[in-house]
Amino acid sequence: MEKNFLLQIQQQMTTNKSTIILWVLVLLFIGCKQRDRFYISKFEHPVKVEIQRFDVDFIALDTSNTLASLKALEQKYPGFYSLFLRDVLLMQLTDSTNNAFQITNFLNDSVFRQVNQKVKDVFNNTKPIEQDLAEAFSYLHHYFPDKPLPDIYFFVSGFNHQFLVADTILGVGTDLYLGVDYPLYPDITYEYLIQNMRYEMLVPDLITTWLHQIFPFQGKDDVLSHMLYEGKILYLKETFLPDTPKNLLIGYEPTAIDWCKTHEKQIWASMLGNKHLFSTRQLLITQLIHPAPFTSPISSDSPGRLGVWIGWQIVKSYMQNNKNVGLSELMNDHNYQQMLEQSHYRP
Structure with missing residues (x-):
């Protein structure tokens, strides 16, 4: 009786251990899948930086x-x-x-x-x-x-x-x-x-x-072009600084990132409903792109620079749905209306 009980415990522990190992392998696989496109584990020609004090x-x-x-x-x-x-x-x-x-x-x-x-x-x-x-x-x-x-x-x-x-x-x-x-x-x-x-x-x-x-700005001087240009810059930053928290890449608090994710659909709907994307009004471009306590055309509860954050999401969607596009092609593409269409961005 005691021997059977101990055997059951041993079998259960073996099963649990196998389950844990399986989950670790799954998580490692997911992590590799998220990084495997532009991530580089070892550089052939690493750059050395020495700061001049x-x-x-x-x-x-x-x-x-x-x-x-x-x-x-x-x-x-x-x-x-x-x-x-x-x-x-x-x-x-x-x-x-x-x-x-x-x-x-x-x-x-x-x-x-x-x-x-x-x-x-x-x-x-x-x-x-x-x-x-x-x-x-x-x-x-x-x-x-x-x-x-x-x-x-x-x-x-x-x-x-x-x-x-x-x-x-x-x-x-x-x-x-x-x-x-x-x-x-x-x-x-x-x-x-x-x-x-x-x-x-x-x-x-x-x-x-x-x-x-x-990579100086090129393109039409409208909201969409500035949004996606800044989105491309952030996409490069995300690639070049793979271990940096996402909120630091854009200069947000973690709670601001959470707010953006929660309200992403409403933000996009507001931009479309108010016909912001193709506006060339400099005040609107400034309000959506430049640092501010909040993004006034969207919400007084929002973080600033929502146009930049949405632009980042559009560029990520574009690169996800166009696997043949490399980083060089991305940065040389200034047809932002076409990029939006090919992104299939649907928050």
Whole structure:
């Protein structure tokens, strides 16, 4: 009797173990199926990224001899230094004495000394950022070998500048990614923008900025074209940053993603019913595409940039239903009305 009971338990445990293994295999299969089209497990020519810490060297300037320190900084960063002074600090390159005076005042200002120290603390370890950027740029180089890859620079500007883009230079103002709770942010910008001024958003924002640079907008200046253009950018980001949460790709809170999924059918119906898609009104394009506390033509309860989110869903539907289309073909296609038709998008 006892032997039979133990045998039954052993058989049940074996059955449970087999069931667990089966489910693990199913989940692994599903995960592979979701990634197998553009996902790359190992790159033939991986890209290495080494961030240029101009921000740290700028903060560390010897303000007792600023003019000489700036000359040394220029020698270390010859391609970036003049761009930084001209485009970020808005200084005249020929007026070195006055530039040194203003920079000394900035670096010795009690408020910005605290800000700059916070930058050093938050971005003390840039290895995770370099790894994420290396993966994204390895994807870019694999699928678009003719597109340039940028050199990455960090800088500080007293909250004055977020990005600096020129040729193969991509700079980012690290003082604008210190965290949603950073106490000075409410004094310089709107609350709805602060949610994305955090460490986790720096890589997605950098990738967005570079993709906009190398794939500039082309097409009709109407709502649909802007929606699907931004949708294509997000589709690339989703491919190039496969482990980044979807909400960070678009700059939403997780609850905003949930809201969009719940109301996707109503959002699309509103756009169709109000004949938004082929409108060329710049105000409407701005309301649907640009950052805002909510998307005013749709709902005051919505997140901003609903046009971008819907554009993303349309592009995903298009790529799902047109397996012969590669990433290069996608980015070279500017016939957005045809893309919508061939997407068979039906939320």
